[in-house]
Amino acid sequence: MIPRYQTILFVILLVASIVMSVVLWQLRDRAHQRLLAGQDSAPTQAPEVAPAEQATLLVANDTDNSLLTQTLSLPLPPSSGARARAILGKLLDLYAAPDAAHPVPGGAASIAQVFLLPVPAPDDAPVSGPPANSPQAAAPKDSGTGPQLAVVNLTGAFAASHPSGLETETLTVLSICATLHANLPRVTQVRFLVDGQTRLTLAGHADLTRTYLAAQAVPAEGNHP
Amino acid sequence: MPVRLEIRPLPTASIQPLRRSHDAPCPILFAPFAKRMGCLLSLSLLAALPAFGQAPPAPAARFVVVLDAAHGGDDTGGRLGNPTAAAQPEKAFTLALSVRVRSLLAARGFSVVTTRESDVSVTDDRRAEIANRANAQACLSLHASQSGSGIHLYASSLTPAEPARLLAWKTAQAAYVTRSLALAGVLNSALGHAAMTVTLGSTALPSIDSMACPAVAIEIAPELGPNRAITGALDDPAYQARVATALAAAIVQWRAEVRQP
Numbered sequence: 001m002i003p004r005y006q007t008i009l010f011v012i013l014l015v016a017s018i019v020m021s022v023v024l025w026q027l028r029d030r031a032h033q034r035l036l037a038g039q040d041s042a043p044t045q046a047p048e049v050a051p052a053e054q055a056t057l058l059v060a061n062d063t064d065n066s067l068l069t070q071t072l073s074l075p076l077p078p079s080s081g082a083r084a085r086a087i088l089g090k091l092l093d094l095y096a097a098p099d100a101a102h103p104v105p106g107g108a109a110s111i112a113q114v115f116l117l118p119v120p121a122p123d124d125a126p127v128s129g130p131p132a133n134s135p136q137a138a139a140p141k142d143s144g145t146g147p148q149l150a151v152v153n154l155t156g157a158f159a160a161s162h163p164s165g166l167e168t169e170t171l172t173v174l175s176i177c178a179t180l181h182a183n184l185p186r187v188t189q190v191r192f193l194v195d196g197q198t199r200l201t202l203a204g205h206a207d208l209t210r211t212y213l214a215a216q217a218v219p220a221e222g223n224h225p
Numbered sequence: 226m227p228v229r230l231e232i233r234p235l236p237t238a239s240i241q242p243l244r245r246s247h248d249a250p251c252p253i254l255f256a257p258f259a260k261r262m263g264c265l266l267s268l269s270l271l272a273a274l275p276a277f278g279q280a281p282p283a284p285a286a287r288f289v290v291v292l293d294a295a296h297g298g299d300d301t302g303g304r305l306g307n308p309t310a311a312a313q314p315e316k317a318f319t320l321a322l323s324v325r326v327r328s329l330l331a332a333r334g335f336s337v338v339t340t341r342e343s344d345v346s347v348t349d350d351r352r353a354e355i356a357n358r359a360n361a362q363a364c365l366s367l368h369a370s371q372s373g374s375g376i377h378l379y380a381s382s383l384t385p386a387e388p389a390r391l392l393a394w395k396t397a398q399a400a401y402v403t404r405s406l407a408l409a410g411v412l413n414s415a416l417g418h419a420a421m422t423v424t425l426g427s428t429a430l431p432s433i434d435s436m437a438c439p440a441v442a443i444e445i446a447p448e449l450g451p452n453r454a455i456t457g458a459l460d461d462p463a464y465q466a467r468v469a470t471a472l473a474a475a476i477v478q479w480r481a482e483v484r485q486p
């Protein structure tokens with residue numbers, strides 16, 4: 001026979017654990033909602049003092065798998081890396097808006113950094129290359145005219161909350177590449193990091209280990225003006 | 226935050242692959258050992274392939290279709306269904322669709338090879354290995370997503386290469402891209418015939434990129450009617466049956482095209 005006090009203790013513990021799990025569930029739900037809302041966009045806002053300039057965004061549309069060109073007037077900082085970050089931030093803000101044609105939570109805060117580097121010379125390039133004073137040889141070291149590699153560092157929260165799917169993930173990657181190339185024509189290659197690390201895929205599908213060629217990022221069937 | 230920027234010379238790039246001379250042809254003589262073994266493997270696999278396209282296969286020849294139910298095991302894929310309702314993992318949907326299409330194709334006289342028959346993890350390399358060993362005339366990698374609408378068809382974004390050239394394992398699909406695009410075209414018209422919305426694209430998908438067969442990744446999304454109202458939900462058995470039937474009809478059409486002299 002189980003003593004009465006043990007039964008009461010058991011019931012109390014049971015009730016307590018149920019209450020705790022309900023509270024935990026609600027907290028988890030609230031955190032999820034906050035993540036979905038993607039409201040925290042403070043750190044990447046371009047400074048208000050910057051003059052407004054035209055920026056071209058290639059905005060993804062899930063319904064017809066296309067990129068739509070959209071021109072906006074944005075305050076843009078002078079340095080290229082910060083410009084790239086501000087423009088991509090605006091693009092992701094469009095995706096985080098309610099009723100977006102390509103809904104992705106996170107917004108501008110999802111772009112941690114954009115680094116612009118000279119395109120690395122292929123490691124298998126012949127040793128007897130062009131002479132050192134030729135334009136080709138100077139290009140990779142020259143920060144003024146040569147092609148650039150953009151390294152887009154996304155936040156882990158963005159990757160974690162990105163919808164999973166071949167189309168949606170590919171469109172996010174394509175629209176980032178195409179938008180970078182449209183505004184910074186020297187950007188010919190794009191690589192992605194998540195929280196500063198290489199990552200296999202964005203959300204299970206789009207390959208993030210590759211170098212993307214920015215100029216070819218516009219799908220053939222999309223791009224309605 | 227210290228960020229390590231390491232730009233490794235990766236084998237391929239996409240949207241269009243970034244061609245590097247050390248990965249397209251098989252540099253057997255000068256490659257490191259592992260690469261050399263990879264090359265020899267793809268070499269032997271390619272050698273095992275029949276001279277496809279040189280002569281149409283005899284009518285009695287088996288027409289092999291590989292069905293690759295994406296994800297599985299620890300890799301659950303995306304979450305399908307309304308976020309408020311019980312979500313179905315993508316891996317379960319793709320397996321169920323694979324089983325459905327397999328029985329439809331088997332009933333039509335196809336020889337079907339699947340990459341998985343249960344909820345197990347299968348690596349991308351293993352999937353490609355199964356496909357390449359099957360000597361298939363069509364390889365369909367099945368995915369599902371709650372995003373977008375209708376059916377999304379994706380071929381590899383590798384630059385088409387000459388079929389006669391030997392290719393590295395990771396870019397074996399390059400020799401088949403042209404035929405994969407033809408297969409995507411047939412799927413597009415057959416699915417369109419079944420009144421389904423279809424979008425076409427190309428993407429970098431490691432499992433497809435290593436396949437030495439006409440290969441298309443097929444992503445099933447909910448069917449949306451006017452005003453973006455869902456007319457075919459992923460958990461609706463009637464919609465699943467329609468998709469499976471349309472895919473089987475497309476493969477029948479593909480067989481007819483392949484066998485045309």
Ligand SMILES: [Zn+2]
Pocket residue numbers: 165166204205295296302303315367368369
């Ligand atoms: Zn998938």
